Amino acid sequence: MFDRFIPPKRILMGPGPTNVPESVLSALGAPTVGHLDPSFMTLMDEIKVMLQTVFNTQNQLTMPISAPGSAGMESCFVNLVEPGDEVLVGVNGVFGGRMVENVRRLGGKAIVVESPWGQAITPQQIATALDQHPKVKIVAFVHAETSTGVLSDAEGICKEAQSRSLLTIVDMVTSLAGVEVNVDDWGIDAAYSGSQKCLACVPGLSPVTFSDKAIEVIKNRKTEVTSWFLDKTLVMAYWGNNAERGGARSYHHTAPVNALYALHESLRLLLNEGLTASWTRHRNAHLALVAGIESMGLNMLVDIEHRLPQLNTIKVPANINEAQVRNDLLQEQGLEIGAGLGSLAGKVWRIGLMGPNATIERVTICLDHFSQALAKQGFDIDINKASTQARKMHSSLQ
Amino acid sequence: MFDRFIPPKRILMGPGPTNVPESVLSALGAPTVGHLDPSFMTLMDEIKVMLQTVFNTQNQLTMPISAPGSAGMESCFVNLVEPGDEVLVGVNGVFGGRMVENVRRLGGKAIVVESPWGQAITPQQIATALDQHPKVKIVAFVHAETSTGVLSDAEGICKEAQSRSLLTIVDMVTSLAGVEVNVDDWGIDAAYSGSQKCLACVPGLSPVTFSDKAIEVIKNRKTEVTSWFLDKTLVMAYWGNNAERGGARSYHHTAPVNALYALHESLRLLLNEGLTASWTRHRNAHLALVAGIESMGLNMLVDIEHRLPQLNTIKVPANINEAQVRNDLLQEQGLEIGAGLGSLAGKVWRIGLMGPNATIERVTICLDHFSQALAKQGFDIDINKASTQARKMHSSLQ
Numbered sequence: 001m002f003d004r005f006i007p008p009k010r011i012l013m014g015p016g017p018t019n020v021p022e023s024v025l026s027a028l029g030a031p032t033v034g035h036l037d038p039s040f041m042t043l044m045d046e047i048k049v050m051l052q053t054v055f056n057t058q059n060q061l062t063m064p065i066s067a068p069g070s071a072g073m074e075s076c077f078v079n080l081v082e083p084g085d086e087v088l089v090g091v092n093g094v095f096g097g098r099m100v101e102n103v104r105r106l107g108g109k110a111i112v113v114e115s116p117w118g119q120a121i122t123p124q125q126i127a128t129a130l131d132q133h134p135k136v137k138i139v140a141f142v143h144a145e146t147s148t149g150v151l152s153d154a155e156g157i158c159k160e161a162q163s164r165s166l167l168t169i170v171d172m173v174t175s176l177a178g179v180e181v182n183v184d185d186w187g188i189d190a191a192y193s194g195s196q197k198c199l200a201c202v203p204g205l206s207p208v209t210f211s212d213k214a215i216e217v218i219k220n221r222k223t224e225v226t227s228w229f230l231d232k233t234l235v236m237a238y239w240g241n242n243a244e245r246g247g248a249r250s251y252h253h254t255a256p257v258n259a260l261y262a263l264h265e266s267l268r269l270l271l272n273e274g275l276t277a278s279w280t281r282h283r284n285a286h287l288a289l290v291a292g293i294e295s296m297g298l299n300m301l302v303d304i305e306h307r308l309p310q311l312n313t314i315k316v317p318a319n320i321n322e323a324q325v326r327n328d329l330l331q332e333q334g335l336e337i338g339a340g341l342g343s344l345a346g347k348v349w350r351i352g353l354m355g356p357n358a359t360i361e362r363v364t365i366c367l368d369h370f371s372q373a374l375a376k377q378g379f380d381i382d383i384n385k386a387s388t389q390a391r392k393m394h395s396s397l398q
Numbered sequence: 399m400f401d402r403f404i405p406p407k408r409i410l411m412g413p414g415p416t417n418v419p420e421s422v423l424s425a426l427g428a429p430t431v432g433h434l435d436p437s438f439m440t441l442m443d444e445i446k447v448m449l450q451t452v453f454n455t456q457n458q459l460t461m462p463i464s465a466p467g468s469a470g471m472e473s474c475f476v477n478l479v480e481p482g483d484e485v486l487v488g489v490n491g492v493f494g495g496r497m498v499e500n501v502r503r504l505g506g507k508a509i510v511v512e513s514p515w516g517q518a519i520t521p522q523q524i525a526t527a528l529d530q531h532p533k534v535k536i537v538a539f540v541h542a543e544t545s546t547g548v549l550s551d552a553e554g555i556c557k558e559a560q561s562r563s564l565l566t567i568v569d570m571v572t573s574l575a576g577v578e579v580n581v582d583d584w585g586i587d588a589a590y591s592g593s594q595k596c597l598a599c600v601p602g603l604s605p606v607t608f609s610d611k612a613i614e615v616i617k618n619r620k621t622e623v624t625s626w627f628l629d630k631t632l633v634m635a636y637w638g639n640n641a642e643r644g645g646a647r648s649y650h651h652t653a654p655v656n657a658l659y660a661l662h663e664s665l666r667l668l669l670n671e672g673l674t675a676s677w678t679r680h681r682n683a684h685l686a687l688v689a690g691i692e693s694m695g696l697n698m699l700v701d702i703e704h705r706l707p708q709l710n711t712i713k714v715p716a717n718i719n720e721a722q723v724r725n726d727l728l729q730e731q732g733l734e735i736g737a738g739l740g741s742l743a744g745k746v747w748r749i750g751l752m753g754p755n756a757t758i759e760r761v762t763i764c765l766d767h768f769s770q771a772l773a774k775q776g777f778d779i780d781i782n783k784a785s786t787q788a789r790k791m792h793s794s795l796q
Contacts, residue, residue: 001448001666001669001670002444002447002448002662002666004421004425004663004666005425005428005437005441005444005659005662005663006428007428007429007430007431007437007438007659008431008435008437009429010429010430010431010432010435012430012431012432014432016652017430017432017433017652017655019429019430020429020430020656023402025427025428025429025430025656026427027402027403028426028427028656029423029424029426029427030403030404030405030423031405031407031408031417031418031423032405032408032410032415032417032418032423032594032600032601033405033406033408033410033734034408034410034412034415034734035415035601037406037408037728037734038728039403039405039406040405043403046400046403049400050399050400066465066466066469066602067464067465067466067469067627068464068465068627068651068652068653068654069651069652070626070627070650070651071464071465071469071627071651073626073627074625074626074627078624078625098626101626102626104622105622105623105624105625105626106624194652196430196652202430202654202655202656202657203430203433203652203653203654203655203656204464204602204653204654204655204656204657224502224503225503226476226503226504226624226625227472227476227503227624227625228468228471228472228496228499228500228503229465229466229468229469229471229472251739252468253466253467253468253469254414254415254466254467254592254594254601255466255601255602256466256600256601256602256657257415257600257601257602258418258423258426258600258601258602258657259600259602259654259656259657261403261405264400264403265402265403268399268400268402271399272399330435330436336431336432336435341649
């Protein structure tokens with residue numbers, strides 16, 4: 001009927017998924033075992049410990065949701081928000097907007113603190129809004145906005161929430177493993193991430209973590225969680241956070257066994273490298289990329305102090321067809337970079353440096369192809385200059 | 399920190415996941431591409447066409463949910479049930495019970511029609527209950543109860559619902575590809591399945607299909623769908639059911655790219671074999687297994703007319719430690735069979751014959767090991783008799 005699908009070779013330097021290392025793909029394709037197999041229980045235990053390390057938390061309720069990051073987001077909101085609850089949401093891009101949608105659908109009241117796309121949500125903004133809205137229960141925001149390439153000050157924002165004894169929900173889809181993440185020190189109550197960004201695993205899983213304080217709030221809900229699939233009190237029993245039941249695992253749903261093999265391997269690779277080494281590698285690749293981009297006369301969208309190393313938004317210069325550039329890169333070089341979303345559509349490119357692509361080798365390949373694609377449209381450019389500048393910058397960081 | 403995980407070799411003859419063919423695992427482990435890559439769009443289109451064929455439907459809204467079967471179940475209920483709606487639910491095992499939970503959590507009113515575990519839900523039961531409850535909006539039931547091994551008459555039940563112009567939601571997690579499924583002819587409005595049963599793919603995806611009538615109901619909801627992740631009006635736009643928007647796909651969530659490679663390959667294998675050939679193969683393997691089991695003096699839980707070929711519940715005889723049998727099979731032979739759930743815990747074994755395990759070769763391997771495990775506990779048995787009887791039966795069916 002249809003032929004076997006053979007995917008084309010791609011270098012994935014968009015907003016994610018990123019390229020997945022060979023050993024992770026090989027783990028993924030290993031023979032399936034049962035989701036209650038003793039060997040699989042060990043795998044789950046190890047994944048939990050490694051996720052705690054990566055999130056920098058002791059939270060017992062730390063586990064991957066068996067679905068993408070948007071389900072991870074929903075798992076935080078559906079468990080913590082009850083009808084009538086006020087939730088302060090920082091919105092500076094697509095994913096903050098999605099948080100507002102989550103709150104509204106659950107019958108909560110979203111109080112929106114907005115920054116223009118490309119700018120951060122600041123602790124000061126949050127503090128001011130909280131002073132005006134004394135009934136807020138939860139502060140929610142996006143640590144690393146994938147739609148704009150902005151990193152907000154999670155520690156500072158959570159401090160404002162903590163000083164008022166409020167709960168926090170933090171989107172760490174793109175931040176985890178790419179920049180510093182410190183769930184316990186920063187006092188985060190619920191956070192979610194995605195497997196396909198800086199963890200360099202295949203897409204489809206969403207690591208989440210909930211503080212004991214969050215669990216207490218969930219246990220004391222007045223209304224039932226509307227989602228059976230995402231109800232944390234049920235999922236906990238399968239992922240082993242059930243000391244009350246004597247530690248036995250109860251069947252909840254059939255875990256995505258092979259995807260969890262892959263996550264285990266990607267976490268192993270990450271921790272073998274070391275968390276701070278990974279953060280530094282992402283940062284250095286980013287600084288090299290920016291040096292190259294700026295040497296071409298192009299401009300970054302985001303101010304230097306709020307740039308997200310793993311997602312770089314570059315302003316499209318006048319008289320350049322941005323879609324044509326992306327199309328040329330994909331069709332001629334097999335290189336995927338991202339388009340702008342929402343109000344940034346057509347105005348920026350998004351270049352991801354995530355996982356194995358946060359290296360000077362990938363940065364220079366990207367810059368060379370990118371320069372050629374621009375030159376093809378008549379942009380005045382010295383083809384090899386950008387990658388040379390990038391290499392210089394990268395050397396200076398070692 | 400931890401070693402690379404190497405899964406043990408298992409023959410998976412429990413309630414699922416089943417063993418996954420080599421070519422599906424190999425597709426799974428192919429290099430990741432972007433979820434908006436043109437090649438991936440083609441893959442999605444082909445998956446959709448193949449799922450329509452497997453469900454026997456022309457439904458435009460036919461696609462895999464990026465999460466397990468329980469999320470597929472939730473996607474049907476969360477989109478079709480509004481607060482106050484009456485839903486008639488047939489309950490004859492775990493999964494019917496979960497449907498009731500879904501209805502309750504969404505603020506609906508579940509009217510339960512119960513059959514004892516191990517028995518079917520009948521069209522007559524449904525008709526009687528519908529006559530008593532004239533305000534029912536939806537009839538929901540499980541086609542193939544994985545917890546008990548019972549197949550209910552989906553065609554007959556749906557006819558009762560259709561004659562009253564009601565909607566139907568049908569759980570086809572274990573039935574799809576293993577027994578006849580005819581979504582359009584039977585007049586089903588929403589159905590969901592799982593990738594890890596008779597489709598013989600890895601666990602983690604839930605194929606779903608919605609009729610045009612169901613879509614109309616969703617479009618005319620008075621309240622917003624509480625789940626952003628499962629809101630069909632949003633997912634539709636990504637899976638191409640968006641003629642209104644000119645056919646362009648809009649980004650919803652990052653699809654589980656590699657899992658979809660695997661689903662594509664498993665659907666290809668299934669359709670190359672042919673749907674009716676697959677149904678027949680499952681039935682013949684089942685009849686062979688039953689012949690073997692009964693030749694040992696053991697009894698099936700379910701009456702002959704309601705037995706589900708792909709999931710066989712066998713009563714545990716007196717003086718046999720059922721958990722020890724499962725443990726011996728797993729530890730000594732690498733053979734997984736299932737335990738009873740709920741009120742059947744300790745009383746039955748569940749032997750799955752799904753996908754590549756619905757063959758006489760796997761049936762006889764299972765019977766031989768099973769006989770040995772029983773003999774070890776002093777059960778009076780002629781070790782090779784069961785597999786000989788199974789082979790005889792199977793030959794007679796060719």
